[in-house]
Amino acid sequence: MHTTSSIRNLILISEVPQEILNRLISYLRNDGESGWRTLVYHLQQRDHLFSEDEINSFETIHAPTLVIEGLKKRNKTVDYLLSFLHLLPCRCAAEKLANDLWMLEKSQQKFMSTPMPECSKYSSVGPSYVPNGHSTHAQPNHLFDQAMFSSLNNLNKPSKPYISIMKQPTPQSVKIGDDLMLVCKAEGDPVPVHYQWYKDGHMLPNQNKHVLMIGETLLEHQGFYYCHLRSPNPPAVEKRTDEVFVSVVLAPSATPFCATNKVALLIANEHYAHNPRLPATSHDIRALTKILQEDLGFKTLSFTNLTYTNMMSAFILFKDLVSSGCYCVFYFGGHGYENDGKCFLVPIEAPPDYQNHDCVQAQSELENVKRRGDPNLMLILLDICRKRNPMNPTSHQSNGSSFADKVVFAYATTESAEAYEKYGEKHGIFVDSLRKHLTTPIRVNHMLSDVQDEIKKSDVQISEVKSTLSENRCLTDKIQLNDVKAIKAYKEVDRIWNSLHFTPLPVLLKFEACDAEVTISFTNILTNAVNISVNVIKCGKGVECKPFICTNYFGNLVVSHCSSEFEPQSCQVSNLEHLQEHLPVTVGFRYKFPSEEQWHLLRYTYSMRLPFIKLWNDAKPKRS
Structure with a gap:
């Protein structure tokens, strides 16, 4: 006679209804520590199950499906899969699979003899939590039913296990350097309830108490938090608190203004095929990327040495990140010129006698970005020369920017003048001044005024600022999400940005x-x-x-x-x-x-x- 364990080992994943597998796949479709990547990691660590080509093929949106299909092709069992799902920090996927299998057996109405505990989205009872033993009831004919029956009939609990959340964590806004505290309170049976905090889907080490405490908060602590709750003994019950957003503020803001997100596009062209090289630009873009991303909380798209087509592709990606109410920054460092109030950005393959049609017209592309997302602040930093291009005829018209409000232009130099790099210096004059003032918690216009004063000291060029910003907005303003639409947009931008910057594990x-x-x-x-x-x-x-x-x-x-x-x-x-x-x-x-x-x-x-x-x-x- 088979024991419960040996019978369950015979149930193939391929025998499980696809509807149940699809629900499991949806649980695994995330890049956090409880997603498909961690499952594959454990499978490889123990059994070296997949080939390198198969692992490479997983780097698509269909990855969880391909992983499950790979297990089915290898005739792996449900028990085999559960043993690895239980290694994930959050065991919701394992519990959900076990619960779904039990519900399938229950729906057949063949062998139920005692009431089963109620299951919810985060609580379940399944075969992997039932002690071994022998059933005294009539045995089913189907092997799948037999295994489920043998496992489930060993439950003998006097009361239903439960977890009840008494206090949910609340959204927080904290200043850099202050302490962050999130509180969750729960009661349950059996006790004690186990707590585990997560940020952006990733488990936080050693944060396993009902209070999450982070001392001296940094900008990297900004994000979505929740607490995962679990009963200590089988049959396991799991619940998850509400997910709340923690906003980290660089410094006290002069006004109550805030952003729904912060995004930036930076392009630096250094190596030109037919025009002089600009060595400082590669250092400039790295410096600005670091400040915007690490100090100001921007999600940055940063590119070097782009052709015309690739510059247009960068603008298309940028438009996907811009959402209503966000703050966005655009920076270009490279060759450029200004004709009739319009600035043209020179791609790396442009001929030496480049004309308008060889270049990207900055205002036109940025107006498209603004129409797409309606940001509350748009800062445009153009580190280019603004001399007229003699290769293009003069129209004698002023066709400057037609931007509405909330836009600030900062030019490295004045109209009809050149921008310079100092020989032997790591950074260009414009960025060298910018990086000293970008994080100042004052209105953007006032911050740029300090940049202008700094540039004047070079005795080489003078910066110019044009603005339609009527509000007292700062780059240091916090991110605040006040409605479902804003939260959904923030998460979608986060998903796209993470995909663009994904690198594999070692x-x-x-x-x-x-x-x-x-x-x-x-x-x-x-x-x-x-x-x-x-x-x-x-x-x-x-x-x-x-x-x-x-x-x-x-x-x-x-x-x-x-x-x-x-x-x-x-x-x-x-x-x-x-x-x-x-x-x-x-x-x-x-x-x-x-x-x-x-x-x-x-x-x-x-x-x-x-x-x-x-x-x-x-x-x-x-x-x-």
Whole structure:
């Protein structure tokens, strides 16, 4: 006779109705620590279940479906899947699957002999929580029913387990440096109730009390929080509190104004095919990205060295991030000019005698952005020359900006003048002044006035500011979400931005010839640039190991910031927009045994699949 456990081991995932699997898939469709990525990680750690090609294929919106299909093809059982689902920090997916299977058995109305505890969205009873034992009732004929029956008939609880939330956490607005406190209170049976706090879907380590305390709050603590509640013993009951938004304020605001989100598009063109190089721009964009993102809470799209078509693609992506009531910033550093009040931004492939049709007309594209999202503040920073382009005829008309209110233009220089980079200086004059004042908690116009005063000290150029902003808005204003529409828009922007900046988890390479292990790690530098590094985790006894990145395998991508000229262990790879499918990363590995003088060489190529590539290709415009 089969035991309960052995019978359940025979239930194949392929026997489970697709409707139940679809609900499980919806639980796993997130990038948090309780999503499909963590499930795949545990499957690989223990059983090396999927091939590299299969793992690469998971980097799509259909990833959870492909994972479940992979398990079905391998004839894995429900019990096998549950054993891994229980390893996730949030066990809602495991509980939901177990509950759905029990509800399926109940709906057949064959073998129920005792009432079952009620189940809700966050509470369930399933086979993985029932002690082994033998049923005294008539056995069903179908193997699936038999397993469910054997597992479920062992329950003998005198009362129904429950969790009741007595106090929900509330939205907070805290200043940087202050303490953040969120409170959740619950009662239940059995006791005590276990608490676990999450931020943006990720479990917070060591935050497992009913009060969440964070001392000296930083901008990175801004986001959505909730607490996951769980009863201590089986049959398990789980609940989740309301999700609340915590806004972190840089400094006390001069007014009660706030934003629904903060987004920025930054483009820096340094390497021109037919025009002089501008070396400071690559440093400028990194400095501004860091300040806007880390100090002011902006979601930044940052690109270097874009062609005309790619600049238009960047504007299309930017429009997807702009929503009603947000603050948005646009920055361009590179060659440019101004004709009839309109500024033209020069792409990297423009000919030396470029004309209007070779360039991007800034005001036109930014007006499209503003119409799309209706931001409450639009700051436009143009680090370009504003001299007339003699290659274009003069229209003798002033066709300047037709923007409505809430827009501020800050030019690196005045009309008909040039913008400069100081020889030997890391940053251009305009950005060097900007980065000193952007985080000042005063009205944007007043902040830019301080920038103008700073630039005057250079005795080279004078900045100009034009504004239709009538309100006292600051870049330091907090983000506040007051309605469902604003919350939905914020989360959608967050989803798009995270997809554009996704990088895979570190990849572990094993070289059995010398008992060595090496990791390849990836970090976003800009939206179209990634830092790649290799590190030795383990090397055989007495063996010398030297991993390195093969920089000559990146094709037409730009490789820079290498840790060394020869066989570097880290480097930055830019212009990811040139990729069509994936980024091939080739790692070289040199090793030498103690008794040998000759080095051995191995190579391994990892195909790095990035959601950015598909999103970028989808945004490519058709140039008329």
